[in-house]
Amino acid sequence: MLEQKRVLATSIPGPRSQALQQRKLAAVSAGVGTGLPVYVEEAAGGILRDVDGNQLIDFGSGIAVTTVGNGNPRVVEAVQRQVADFTHTCFMVTPYEEYVLVAEALAELTPGDHEKRSALFNSGSEAVENAVKVARHFTGRQGVVAFDHAYHGRTNLTMGLTAKVNPYKLKFGPFAPEIYRVPMAYPYRWPTGPEHCAEEAFEEFVALVHAQVGEEETAAVILEPIQGEGGFIVPAPGFMKLVDDWCREHGILFIADEVQSGFCRTGDWFASDHEDVVPDLVTTAKGIAGGMPLAGLTGRADVMDSIHTGGLGGTYGGNPVACAAALAAIETMKADDLCGRARRVEELFRPRLEALAAKHGVIGDIRGRGAMLAVELVSDLEAKTPDPELTGRINKACHERGLVTLTCGTFGNVFRFLPPLSASDELLGEGLDILDEAFAATV
Known part of the structure; x- marks a missing residue:
């Protein structure tokens, strides 16, 4: 070493x-x-x-x-062993246990003790894009609400969710429709000060969604529990909980984008844990697999199982080598x-x-x-x-x-x-x- x-x-x-x-x-x-x-x-x-x-x-x-x-020794050993066994079959053609084991681990570790299901992909952008697909399918609604300073990826749909134009969106449009943006509860830059941020940002959020989207037309609200590319903005304490409760009241799915903040990074398994928020859907990637490309979408069983067979997937999603790396990385996170x-x-x-x-x-x-x-x-x-x-x-x-x-x-x-x-x-x-x-x- x-x-x-x-x-x-x-x-x-x-x-x-x-x-x-x-x-x-x-x-x-x-x-x-x-x-x-x-x-x-x-x-x-x-x-x-x-x-x-x-x-x-x-x-x-x-x-x-x-x-x-x-x-990491565990990750290296697991990857070498899996490469020697087989590198790919496509889980949708002939499946393998490693994919199932990762899905079981995600059910255990993500917030909440409810019954869950997962689907695996290659990148955070894919996980987010599929979260939106699932939310729209399950609710029968189209509107998706994202926040100022958000970053959710570089695919066409996720560019629409991402706030910053340059370099992520410049001249790449038009973007996917029915995406709406609302202010982030950004304590440092909130006009009336951090002590008023959570309550006032939530009031603005509710008013804007009601006027510009309509609760009955909103499929999902997507939020990074700590924003990543947007500046590591930690929403004002209590803001996430207010949004999550409001979503539940109106039959809207709350998506926590934990791509950058997940897997022990913030001192909890997931940043949502710190706010006692249990999202309907959680997207993961980055730290999940010790450097191998893997991403996950985990959510309520009734939501994830509402999708027709074949509606989710991808040739490389949940690749066996990446899954082996993830299992070893998760073992390390627990053991250490x-x-x-x-x-x-x-x-x-x-x-x-x-x-x-x-x-x-x-x-x-x-x-x-x-x-x-x-x-x-x-x-x-x-x-x-x-x-x-x-x-x-x-x-x-x-x-x-x-x-x-x-x-x-x-x-x-x-x-x-x-x-x-x-x-x-x-x-x-x-x-x-x-x-x-x-x-x-x-x-």
Whole structure:
């Protein structure tokens, strides 16, 4: 296993990575961007080693995917064993136990103790798209309500649900119809202050849906319990519960998009657990399978079983190798108490982020839960003016020092922190030291 320490053998990116980047530009669509063009040849735990011999500390986990760490022994062994057995049959042609075992695990782990059913797919976008299909089929209604700052994917339907235009939606329309957008309960930016946010945002939500969609025409409301690409926005406490109760009152399905927030990332198995919300449908992906492509849609048995045979599926959905990886990743999450580990990560990060805020005066908000944390950068603390330019410069300074960091947010001014839960306290501390250096050198 790679030694869990940072190594700077060359500048970042090094010469071999730069050469590969030129080949990438000549062979790969310009539409596929690269945040940090260092080409990885090996990874383990919280370290990425590139082709130039640099070892970078990973604060991104491939966007919340390698929660159990790259090279996790259980995942590696399970994948190798399954590859040797068989790689594919298509579950819809000749099924296999691994798919069933993942569906059973999802029934156990997702919020609520009601009877559940699952279907497996390849990506979070597919899971969300199928959640909308199921909701419309079950309710006989068409309207779907999404929120400001939401991100739900890059397919045509999920682009319609996603809020931010550039880069996700720019010139890709028209999008799927009968999608409506309402304000998010965004405490930091709520006009009358965070203490009024939940109640007032809910009142606006109810009024807008009633006037623009109609309760009787609404199939589903889809919400990220902690928004991802939109800026790691944690809805004001109680807001999710109000929306969920309202949905239940009107026969509307509540879909929790847990693609980024699920599987121990927030200190609970799912972020909905923290709010005591039991969604009708839950979408999962990213951290579910230790880096293998897998996604799930899990929901009430009566809802999921309402779909006609053949209405759900896909050639690669629930691939046996990905399912084997998921079972090993879930075993690791349980055995190593990764929910507890995520809470420990927050204990390490929050004081350091608060110290940064006090020192530099450019951090307007610190938010998130567990190992899904963020800081929002502003040029004026009172006016809360977003500062994407400074965010980009600090991000570049982190990269140059061997720390993989990610930005996000509707305004491009949010740093998000998603370290692997297998990373040691010492490695995380070193990464935070680098973050301190980047701020000091840039602000």
